[in-house]
Amino acid sequence: MNRTKYDVVVVGGSLSGLLTAREIGSRSSISVKVIEADHEIGTPEHCGGLVSLSGLRKLGIVPSSRSFRNYITRAKIYSKSASFVVDARLQDVVAIDRRELDKQIAFQAQKLGVEIATMCSMKTVSVGPKPGETRDNNFEDGYTFGVHTVEGTVYCKYFVDARGLSSLISRHRTGILPSGQYEVFAPWIDPDTVELYFDSDKYPGFFAWIIPLGENKAKIGVAGKDINIVNSINSFLESKGSSYSISRKIYAPIYISGPIRNFIDGHRSLIVGDAAGQTKPTTAGGILSSGMGGLLAGRAIVNAIEAGDDSFLGNYPNEWHSLFGFEFKKLMLARKVFEHLDNKALDEIFSTVSQSTLSRISQNAEFDFHSAPLSLILNAKSTSRIVKGLLESKLRKAQ
Numbered sequence: 001m002n003r004t005k006y007d008v009v010v011v012g013g014s015l016s017g018l019l020t021a022r023e024i025g026s027r028s029s030i031s032v033k034v035i036e037a038d039h040e041i042g043t044p045e046h047c048g049g050l051v052s053l054s055g056l057r058k059l060g061i062v063p064s065s066r067s068f069r070n071y072i073t074r075a076k077i078y079s080k081s082a083s084f085v086v087d088a089r090l091q092d093v094v095a096i097d098r099r100e101l102d103k104q105i106a107f108q109a110q111k112l113g114v115e116i117a118t119m120c121s122m123k124t125v126s127v128g129p130k131p132g133e134t135r136d137n138n139f140e141d142g143y144t145f146g147v148h149t150v151e152g153t154v155y156c157k158y159f160v161d162a163r164g165l166s167s168l169i170s171r172h173r174t175g176i177l178p179s180g181q182y183e184v185f186a187p188w189i190d191p192d193t194v195e196l197y198f199d200s201d202k203y204p205g206f207f208a209w210i211i212p213l214g215e216n217k218a219k220i221g222v223a224g225k226d227i228n229i230v231n232s233i234n235s236f237l238e239s240k241g242s243s244y245s246i247s248r249k250i251y252a253p254i255y256i257s258g259p260i261r262n263f264i265d266g267h268r269s270l271i272v273g274d275a276a277g278q279t280k281p282t283t284a285g286g287i288l289s290s291g292m293g294g295l296l297a298g299r300a301i302v303n304a305i306e307a308g309d310d311s312f313l314g315n316y317p318n319e320w321h322s323l324f325g326f327e328f329k330k331l332m333l334a335r336k337v338f339e340h341l342d343n344k345a346l347d348e349i350f351s352t353v354s355q356s357t358l359s360r361i362s363q364n365a366e367f368d369f370h371s372a373p374l375s376l377i378l379n380a381k382s383t384s385r386i387v388k389g390l391l392e393s394k395l396r397k398a399q
C-alpha cells in the first residue's frame with residue numbers, strides 16, 4: 001500500500017460501495033479508494049440476482065453478456081394448498097450473475113481512476129480532529145479518518161461504510177434471518193418462472209424460492225425465523241423431486257427490518273447499501289435500493305467536496321427516502337400482516353386472488369416497487385376479511 005491519503009475511502013467492494021466509488025471517480029479531481037476484504041470482487045456471491053432491467057439502468061448498468069443469466073417471464077406463488085401465477089413479461093425481470101455484475105461495476109470505476117484493493121480487510125477506523133479542534137499528529141490537515149487495514153493505515157477526508165450486513169449486525173440490529181441458497185441442476189426446473197413457496201410452519205417470516213438460470217439450472221433457497229437451514233433446504237429439494245444435483249452451497253443472513261435511522265454517522269461518515277438496512281423488508285432484495293444508496297451517497301460526496309459545503313451530504317438520505325421511503329413503509333406494513341398469517345389464512349388468500357387483480361398486477365406493476373401489487377392483494381375484499389378475522393382471533397387469544 002504505497003499511497004496513504006485519499007479524499008474518500010470506501011470500505012466494502014460490492015454493489016453499493018463500488019457504485020459510490022464509481023460516482024466519485026467520475027470527477028478526476030477527487031481521489032477514492034475501495035477496500036475489499038475478499039480476494040476477488042464479487043466473491044463469494046450470495047445474491048439471487050433477481051432484478052429488473054429498468055432498475056439496473058437506474059444504476060447506470062446494462063448487463064454484459066457475462067453478467068446476464070436469464071429472462072424471467074412469470075412468477076408462481078404457492079401456499080400449502082393454493083397458488084397463483086403472475087405474468088411478468090412487461091416487467092423486464094432478469095436473473096443476473098452478481099459475481100460478474102460486481103466485476104462489471106468495478107471495471108466502470110477502475111476506468112475512471114478508482115483504486116481498488118482486494119484482500120485488504122479494514123480492522124478499525126479512527127477519527128481525527130474536526131475542523132477547529134486540536135490537531136492530532138497522526139492526522140494531516142483535513143484528513144478526518146484513519147482507516148486501519150491488514151495492509152496498513154490510509155487517511156481520508158470522507159469515510160463510506162459499505163460492509164453489508166456484517167456492519168449492520170455489529171450495530172446489534174434485529175431483523176436478521178438465516179438463509180441458504182444452492183445452485184442446482186434438475187430436470188423439473190421451470191426455465192423462466194420464479195417460484196415462491198410460503199409455509200408459515202416451514203419458513204416462518206419468509207419463504208422458499210427458485211430462481212431459474214436457464215439450461216435446467218436454478219438458485220434454490222430458503223430463509224425463515226429460527227429454522228435449521230440445511231434441513232429446510234434439503235427437505236424442500238426432496239419435495240420437488242428426487243433427481244437433482246447441487247453445484248454450490250452458500251449460507252448468508254438476510255435483513256428484513258427496514259432502513260437504519262441515520263445514513264450519516266457523524267462528521268463525513270456515510271453508511272450505504274445493506275450496511276444501512278436498504279434491503280426490501282418483504283423479499284430482502286437490495287440490488288436497486290442498496291445500489292441506489294451507494295450511488296446517491298457518491299453523488300452527495302462529490303457535491304459536498306466541489307462546493308466545499310458538507311451540508312450537501314444531506315442530499316443522500318433525503319433523495320434515498322424520497323425514492324424508497326414510502327415504498328419501504330408500505331412493505332414494512334405488509335410484512336407485519338404477513339407475519340401473522342398461518343397456513344390456513346395463506347391458503348384462503350392465495351385461492352381468492354382474482355384474475356382481474358392478477359391482470360392489473362401484470363399490466364401495471366413495477367418489479368422493483370412491489371408494494372402496489374401487494375396492496376392490491378391485501379386490499380381485496382376477501383383478503384381483508386380473512387386478515388381481519390385472523391387478527392381478531394389472535395387478539396382474543398392474547399387477552
Ligand SMILES: Cc1cc2nc3c(=O)[nH]c(=O)nc-3n(C[C@H](O)[C@H](O)[C@H](O)COP(=O)(O)OP(=O)(O)OC[C@H]3O[C@@H](n4cnc5c(N)ncnc54)[C@H](O)[C@@H]3O)c2cc1C
Pocket residue numbers: 011012013014015016017035036037038046047048049050051120121122123162163164165166179180181221252253254272273274275279284285286287288290
Ligand atoms: C441469499 C440472498 C439472496 C439475495 N437475492 C437477491 C435478489 O435476488 N435480488 C436482489 O435485488 N437482492 C438480493 N439480495 C440482496 C443483495 O445481495 C444485497 O442487497 C446487495 O448485495 C447489497 O450490496 P452491498 O454492497 O450493500 O453489500 P454486500 O454485497 O454484502 O457487500 C459488502 C462487502 O463488504 C465487504 N466487507 C465486509 N467487511 C469488510 C471489512 N472489514 N473490510 C473490507 N471489506 C469488508 C464484503 O467482503 C463484501 O464484499 C440477496 C441477498 C441474499 C443474502
